[in-house]
Every structure is written in C-alpha cells, then in structure tokens.
Amino acid sequence: MDFREKLRKVASLVVELPPETVTHQAASGHDPSDPYAAIDAQLAGEPPPLPTRPKSAPSRTVEQLLEQTSGPSLSAVEQAASAIVTSTGEPQNLSFTEIYQQAGVPAAPFTAEQMLDMLSSMPPSVPLEIRRQTIGVTLGAMGKAIGATPDTIVADASRKLAALASYADTVAAHTAAFTTSAEQEIAELQLEIDRKRRAIETARQNQVEVTQLCHGETDRLDDVLEFFSLDVGASKHAASGTV
8 A cells, every 4th residue: 555545544534432431340340440450351361341332432534533633634734744855856864753843743642652652562462442442541541631532642643644655755756756857867878978989989990090091101201211311221222232
C-alpha cells in the first residue's frame, strides 16, 4: 500500500469511540476501575471485569472526527508537509518531530507514540477486545487530568500519518522530476561526448596524413641540400663523385 492509499484509508476509516462505558464488578473481585484489572484476571485464570458498552455506540470516520477536534484537517497537514521539501527535490535532514511541527500538527496531551508504548507494555496474549477495554478505562482515568481521549489520540495519529505520507510523496515526486531532468542532461552530454570523440579521431587521422606528407616533402627538400653538400656516404649523390 503506497502513501496515497494509506491517506485515503485513514480519511475513510470508521472508528467507534463511545464517550463513556459502564462497568460491572466481576465475580473475581477485581476492581474494574483498575486499568490492568482485565490483564490481572486473565493471568490468574479468572473472568475479567468486562465493561458493558452502549448498544448503539456512535461511529465516525476519521475525517469526521478531525472536524470535531481542534487542529488542521488532513488536507491542510498534507499541504504544509509538501512545502517542507526543497525545490531541488532533495529531502531535508529532518526528524519526525520536525516534520510534524513544520506540517502544523498540534501537540497532543497524550500522543500516538505514547499510546503505542502503552500497548506494547501489555502482554501480547491478551485479546484485542480486553486490551481495548483496558485502554478505555485508563484513558477514562487520565482524560480528566490531562485532556486525553480516544478522539485526541486518533486525531494525533491521523495528522502525523498525513504529514509523513505527504512529505514522502512530495520527496518522491521531486526526485522523479529531478531524475528525469538529469537523465535528459546526461543523454545530451553523451551526444556531446560522442561528437568530441569523433572529432578527436578525425584530428588524429589528419595528424597521421599530415605527418606522412611532411615526411615526404622534407625528404625531397633534403635531396636538394645533399646535392650541393655532396656529403660522402650521407648523400645519395655521393656515388657520382665530386665536382
């Protein structure tokens, strides 16, 4: 899946984010307000304190969710991220944090990266539904203190994905344009190189011909000098005797 397809998927992804959940006390005696009660119950082989969700939890696409949270839309983030790339198409040496900042992604009270850290701290054997319920309880406990909700976390992850996808796509587009231009220049230079090589070969052939002609003419002129000098042994006229 390329970056553009990921963005389309993000915008249309449907999320179910009920504002509240109602829990009940499990037979095991675990406190349902404890965010890790479900995990503890499972590890102990006991039934977890499962929260009861509303029968009709509201569903929204990520795009609709972003409209209800403070911060830029996905398209605004994309435009800002694409402007980060230099005019030559060479990517700047930026960290993810710098890309997010320059793309206008607002700071989140609880970031998507922190959410990933929380998920990674949970045993992988815990079923997805229990992990979701446990995270929901945790966010319910901390949300009032720091303002973190599933909405703000999903919005943070979506905007960051949009920033990265747009940045990478723009780098790819600029690189493709630069490559096409450079290859055209290389082709033109190659033609010039070929012309220069043919000119070199012609010049060398001309040198050979000129050298041969000059040798022949100098031999003829040397005969004139030898005729008058009559150097014994050196002149081809020496055999005729001296005057």
